[in-house]
Amino acid sequence: MNWDSLDAWWWPFLFIVVAGWIATDMWRWLGVLVGNRLRDDSALLIWVRSVATALVAAVIAKLIIYPNGTLADFPLWLRVGSAVIGFGVFLAAGSRRPWTGILTAIVLVVVGRLLTAG
Template sequence: MSDWVYSNAVPWWPYVFILLGGWLPTDMWRYLGVVSANRIDETSEAASLARTIATSLVAAVIAQLVFFPSGALAEIPTAIRVISLAAGFAAFQLSRRRILLGILAAELVIGGWALLVALA
């Protein structure tokens, strides 16, 4: 039973926390959404409100990451983070709303800046 003790020496415990705290609740709501999706009218006021709230939450998280970052992201200058955001958004729009291309464009800006800093 001592194998189940929280310890930095036991490499499996973070995965249990991720499973219980991240994956399980997220997938539970996804499955409930799939089950109830055919009962929801996409043009209803409730669906429109839900889309608006979800979009604003994503925008708020992005704004926080760009303007009030923490950890390693805080070491990147604000101008580079803003340029990366603009490049990602432009790539997203120009590629007919392909999210992966927007993410790659933003990452290329940050990666290019990191490379320049490393070479300097």
């Protein structure tokens, strides 16, 4: 019962429906049922929002520290350093202009990569 088990055109699609679509949407539907019961200003909603934010923070940290693909060839110090400096610039520039920090981080990582690639 894996991706290549059946030589029918519809099998990969069925695989995606079960292992992809249902596997993700069941959490979204559960989220609707839970969210529908939360009051706008309740402590429980603040907890849910904290958990959601910490989950996304974990995704962010993993994308920078343990990336897939070609970003893994960029040195770790360059990835973390560019992100930290970019975030610092963002804080200094004020949160109304998030692109300043994003641009700083991107420029640093590109220049750093060009220099370290030799």
